[in-house]
Amino acid sequence: MTTLIFSFLAVLMALVFLGVHVAVALGVASAFGVYLMLGSADIALSVLSGTAYEALRKDIFIVIPLFVLMGEFISRSGAAKDIYTICNRAFLRLPGCLAVATVSGNSIFAAITGVSIASAATFSRLAYPEMVALGYKKSYALGVVAGSACLGMLIPPSILMIIWAVLTEISIGALFIAGLLPGLLLSAFFIGYCVITAKLNPDIAPACAPDAFQHVPAAQRRSELISGLSIIGLILLVIGGIWGGFLTPTEAAGFGAIGALLVGLIKGMHRKELLDAIYRAGKTTAPIMILLITASMYSRFLAMGGAISVINGSIFSISESPIVIMMMLFMIWLILGMFIDSTSIILLTVPIFAPIAATIGIDELAFAIFGILVIEAGLLTPPFGLLIFTVKAAVPDPTVTLGMIFKGAIPYWIMILIVAILVVVFPSLANWLPQSLL
Numbered sequence: 212m213t214t215l216i217f218s219f220l221a222v223l224m225a226l227v228f229l230g231v232h233v234a235v236a237l238g239v240a241s242a243f244g245v246y247l248m249l250g251s252a253d254i255a256l257s258v259l260s261g262t263a264y265e266a267l268r269k270d271i272f273i274v275i276p277l278f279v280l281m282g283e284f285i286s287r288s289g290a291a292k293d294i295y296t297i298c299n300r301a302f303l304r305l306p307g308c309l310a311v312a313t314v315s316g317n318s319i320f321a322a323i324t325g326v327s328i329a330s331a332a333t334f335s336r337l338a339y340p341e342m343v344a345l346g347y348k349k350s351y352a353l354g355v356v357a358g359s360a361c362l363g364m365l366i367p368p369s370i371l372m373i374i375w376a377v378l379t380e381i382s383i384g385a386l387f388i389a390g391l392l393p394g395l396l397l398s399a400f401f402i403g404y405c406v407i408t409a410k411l412n413p414d415i416a417p418a419c420a421p422d423a424f425q426h427v428p429a430a431q432r433r434s435e436l437i438s439g440l441s442i443i444g445l446i447l448l449v450i451g452g453i454w455g456g457f458l459t460p461t462e463a464a465g466f467g468a469i470g471a472l473l474v475g476l477i478k479g480m481h482r483k484e485l486l487d488a489i490y491r492a493g494k495t496t497a498p499i500m501i502l503l504i505t506a507s508m509y510s511r512f513l514a515m516g517g518a519i520s521v522i523n524g525s526i527f528s529i530s531e532s533p534i535v536i537m538m539m540l541f542m543i544w545l546i547l548g549m550f551i552d553s554t555s556i557i558l559l560t561v562p563i564f565a566p567i568a569a570t571i572g573i574d575e576l577a578f579a580i581f582g583i584l585v586i587e588a589g590l591l592t593p594p595f596g597l598l599i600f601t602v603k604a605a606v607p608d609p610t611v612t613l614g615m616i617f618k619g620a621i622p623y624w625i626m627i628l629i630v631a632i633l634v635v636v637f638p639s640l641a642n643w644l645p646q647s648l649l
Contacts, residue, residue: 286488334360356602379565389580
């Protein structure tokens with residue numbers, strides 16, 4: 212059985228690294244593994260089809276498309292641009308004011324969209340041109356956009372948090388609240404870096420004009436006021452509703468999507484933008500849902516074959532030190548992050564790693580936030596670096612190279628990993644409140 216399990220994992224990883232889509236690799240490897248275990252193709256297909264059907268019946272999965280749709284409505288409504296402008300005005304006198312506004316805008320936008328890719332694409336078009344026009348060094352500006360986009364998966368609502376919660380049966384509400392302090396801490400690190408580097412080297416981030424935004428048309432001010440109040444209202448509705456126990460995550464996602472639609476209509480979103488938002492939300496969530504179905508098949512195989520016990524025994528045979536084991540998990544996630552997207556990494560590793568963390572006494576919420584941070588760092592890690600490629604595709608500047616973006620993003624990659632380590636060392640950063648929501 213041990214040989215079968217490790218053969219299964221070897222086949223799975225080989226398929227992934229050969230470029231086979233993770234959903235296909237999970238489905239094929241799971242079917243093959245269950246077939247070898249049961250010795251019957253009919254029984255194997257029956258078991259796996261039943262598993263897929265049960266996965267589709269889980270109403271918690273509706274949370275993912277609803278939160279993505281909420282973010283798409285806000286993005287198409289123009290509210291993101293208004294939020295960025297408001298942040299520019301608020302931090303006008305700080306060194307690196309546009310960079311600070313980008314981090315702050317991404318933090319707020321993250322509390323609506325839940326998807327880092329959406330944040331990266333949006334602020335590549337909004338923030339980068341303004342920073343370059345003011346004289347910011349390109350690699351610095353690109354690094355701010357790419358690095359701060361990572362906040363989209365940490366500050367709730369987060370798609371990665373929802374997937375992690377579904378896989379481990381942790382309360383989604385508890386995990387959302389667990390991400391708040393680490394998310395704000397990471398935002399503070401990013402802002403501190405922007406201010407300090409701009410102060411020490413004004414050439415990379417020239418000061419903003421003191422009279423900027425003094426003559427703003429009344430119509431623009433009204434638009435910004437509507438956007439600001441609407442987004443604050445949505446955040447209070449979604450996060451406050453879950454936090455206060457008034458809404459389940461599914462209900463909060465539904466109300467959030469309806470609220471975002473109303474904001475879009477008030478802001479003048481037309482039929483084309485409305486349909487485009489729905490189409491984009493479907494395009495984003497469909498692959499995730501397919502992955503979740505095949506991941507259920509993968510989890511069934513692991514459970515049937517006793518894979519968790521076998522892998523646990525193999526890891527603990529190397530070392531029983533919690534520090535060594537956490538370093539092993541840390542390095543595996545970093546290496547996978549070079550080649551595979553965040554959702555796939557979670558689906559592949561969390562069913563195996565979460566029991567290991569529980570065995571060595573790591574708080575489940577702290578481990579979840581730690582894992583999401585390390586996996587999210589993979590979005591900035593070459594050669595894959597999905598956020599890097601997103602920024603490259605979205606910025607309206609043909610002279611931008613991948614090397615420039617990677618260079619600018621390195622400090623943010625380091626800060627993400629520092630906060631990840633802090634969460635493990637000080638688990639109260641993650642579990643400060645959520646015990647009441649479990």
